[in-house]
Amino acid sequence: MELNSIIAIKDLHFAYSKNKILDGINFHINRGEVVSLLGPNGCGKSTLIKLMLKLIHANSGEIWLNKKNIKKATHKEIASHVAYIPQYHNVPFNYSVLEMVMMGRVSKLGFFGMPSKKDYDIAHEAMRKIGIESLANKAFGQLSGGQKQMVLLARAFTQEVDTFIMDEPVSGLDYGNQIRLLETISTLSDQGYTFLKTTHYPDHALMVSSRVVVMNGGKIISNGNPKDVINPDMISSVYGVEADFIEHGEHTRCIPVFKT
Amino acid sequence: MKNFKALGIIGSALAVLIIITIVSLLWGQYPIDFSTFIGYLDFKLFGGVENDTYTLLDNIILQIRLPRILLAILIGASLAVSGASFQAMFVNPLVSPGILGVLAGASFGAALGMLISEQWYIVQALAFIFGFVAVGVAVLVGSMVTNSRSTIMLVLGGVISGSLFTALLSVVKYVADPYSTLPAIVYWLMGSLTMADLSGVLYVSIPMLLSIAGMIALSKYFDLLSLGDEEAKALGINVSLVRFCAIILATLASSLSVVMAGMIGWVGLIIPHIVRMAVGPSHKLLIPLSALVGAIFLLLADSISRLAFSVEIPIGILTSLIGIPIFIIVLKNARAAWN
Numbered sequence: 001m002e003l004n005s006i007i008a009i010k011d012l013h014f015a016y017s018k019n020k021i022l023d024g025i026n027f028h029i030n031r032g033e034v035v036s037l038l039g040p041n042g043c044g045k046s047t048l049i050k051l052m053l054k055l056i057h058a059n060s061g062e063i064w065l066n067k068k069n070i071k072k073a074t075h076k077e078i079a080s081h082v083a084y085i086p087q088y089h090n091v092p093f094n095y096s097v098l099e100m101v102m103m104g105r106v107s108k109l110g111f112f113g114m115p116s117k118k119d120y121d122i123a124h125e126a127m128r129k130i131g132i133e134s135l136a137n138k139a140f141g142q143l144s145g146g147q148k149q150m151v152l153l154a155r156a157f158t159q160e161v162d163t164f165i166m167d168e169p170v171s172g173l174d175y176g177n178q179i180r181l182l183e184t185i186s187t188l189s190d191q192g193y194t195f196l197k198t199t200h201y202p203d204h205a206l207m208v209s210s211r212v213v214v215m216n217g218g219k220i221i222s223n224g225n226p227k228d229v230i231n232p233d234m235i236s237s238v239y240g241v242e243a244d245f246i247e248h249g250e251h252t253r254c255i256p257v258f259k260t
Numbered sequence: 261m262k263n264f265k266a267l268g269i270i271g272s273a274l275a276v277l278i279i280i281t282i283v284s285l286l287w288g289q290y291p292i293d294f295s296t297f298i299g300y301l302d303f304k305l306f307g308g309v310e311n312d313t314y315t316l317l318d319n320i321i322l323q324i325r326l327p328r329i330l331l332a333i334l335i336g337a338s339l340a341v342s343g344a345s346f347q348a349m350f351v352n353p354l355v356s357p358g359i360l361g362v363l364a365g366a367s368f369g370a371a372l373g374m375l376i377s378e379q380w381y382i383v384q385a386l387a388f389i390f391g392f393v394a395v396g397v398a399v400l401v402g403s404m405v406t407n408s409r410s411t412i413m414l415v416l417g418g419v420i421s422g423s424l425f426t427a428l429l430s431v432v433k434y435v436a437d438p439y440s441t442l443p444a445i446v447y448w449l450m451g452s453l454t455m456a457d458l459s460g461v462l463y464v465s466i467p468m469l470l471s472i473a474g475m476i477a478l479s480k481y482f483d484l485l486s487l488g489d490e491e492a493k494a495l496g497i498n499v500s501l502v503r504f505c506a507i508i509l510a511t512l513a514s515s516l517s518v519v520m521a522g523m524i525g526w527v528g529l530i531i532p533h534i535v536r537m538a539v540g541p542s543h544k545l546l547i548p549l550s551a552l553v554g555a556i557f558l559l560l561a562d563s564i565s566r567l568a569f570s571v572e573i574p575i576g577i578l579t580s581l582i583g584i585p586i587f588i589i590v591l592k593n594a595r596a597a598w599n
């Protein structure tokens with residue numbers, strides 16, 4: 001285990017019945033990194049995230065969060081170290097944005113505790129940080145996909161953690177909202193926050209990552225600097241398509257190439 | 261600021277409940293005027309001047325009207341809070357307190373009690389026991405089908421358990437004496453508050469109020485449960501424990517409702533809808549306010565059943581007759597409160 005790692009995973013195996021999903025995963029995330037988890041559909045990315053959050057249980061292997069084995073951690077303890085930002089979704093009851101954001105504070109309240117002025121201040125500060133304070137009294141269900149994703153990000157900030165796990169954060173967002181969300185992640189990472197995000201877009205991993213981990217068939221097949229890991233061979237072997245890479249300023253861009 | 265607003269709304273609802281309670285105490289086949297009532301209260305509470313009519317008022321108020329009013333308040337609050345809790349837990353605004361079979365189980369228990377005994381406490385005990393047995397069957401079936409504790413399997417378990425105990429109830433009705441026991445069972449199932457006696461009501465009020473208080477304490481967790489299990493866990497709550505506590509508390513409150521007054525439908529479904537439409541979906545306010553509005557609704561329904569017709573209509577029939585048109589009216593607006 002790396003000394004500075006906030007999450008460390010050691011020889012992790014997981015199967016649904018006899019269907020092997022993860023097969024000996026080893027990796028760690030250091031404080032301040034932005035790690036992109038790449039891989040085709042069904043490679044085990046989302047399963048790995050669920051295991052890290054103890055939403056499901058591994059068959060074997062260990063997951064350490066802030067030097068504590070999560071087998072011995074409660075969900076409350078896990079939520080005090082790492083915040084999960086799911087793909088934006090609809091909820092059956094039409095909560096206001098403020099109510100949604102305040103849900104990040106519930107695990108901090110005692111059994112009979114009610115949210116105090118301090119909790120509301122933290123929620124407003126989180127919305128201000130993400131730039132959605134003007135939406136506070138709007139109904140969550142009536143927001144655009146991009147706004148909903150920003151609300152879930154603000155909710156994560158009310159947990160007062162510095163590590164965030166995002167499951168395909170740009171999924172379902174239009175192009176503008178995708179770029180705005182990536183910009184937000186980039187800005188927050190400059191402030192020292194740690195991110196692990198799964199993505200289907202190699203280009204996005206190149207744009208906003210300090211490290212890329214590539215999974216295929218339940219194994220990690222590559223782990224390192226984005227420019228080293230994401231290359232034509234990797235795109236071809238993992239996704240079965242061809243791509244060109246071009247330099248644009250200080251960034252590299254991945255351009256898919258049609259075979260016909 | 262938000263907390264003050266919520267307290268203001270709850271205080272207003274409580275004031276309405278108190279006013280309707282006083283009006284219900286005074287209004288009836290023997291009307292009591294307000295000044296006589298104040299004099300009676302002064303005599304009872306502060307040892308004021310006695311009046312010849314107070315013996316009669318003792319009988320009317322303490323023995324007849326007060327137990328019935330308290331029972332209506334307790335049952336209305338219990339069913340509304342149970343319904344709101346289950347709606348959050350099953351992430352479905354169309355769920356009612358009977359979702360896990362508690363009402364079917366308790367009804368079967370009561371009918372079985374009437375079949376095998378003439379002792380009223382046996383009828384009540386069996387209603388209570390089989391309310392819990394039915395929920396136990398639902399949870400067991402839900403976990404037998406798969407190891408997952410998903411709410412879908414729990415709902416399926418509830419459907420199976422509810423059907424099982426409804427079928428068993430039919431068996432009891434089929435074998436019951438058609439001239440004595442069967443009519444008793446049928447009238448019981450229509451729901452009635454006429455059997456209320458003060459000591460019995462005070463006795464069940466303790467577990468019912470504790471259940472309601474427990475669900476109010478859990479209310480902040482219900483917001484998270486309504487996002488689905490995975491998100492709730494990731495936000496740091498013990499989903500299994502909260503769900504277990506909510507099922508126990510809602511089952512206790514609902515089965516005691518059947519024990520005291522038979523089947524009273526619709527309260528647990530429509531009251532949370534009306535409250536959600538008025539104050540939004542946040543359970544911190546929805547649960548306590550549902551308790552008060554449920555109590556007001558059932559108290560009004562019982563007053564109508566007592567006073568509006570020459571023959572008293574069973575309360576279960578009336579809540580359905582009132583509840584269905586209200587539900588249709590609120591449905592369009594209520595949809596704005598859930599997606």
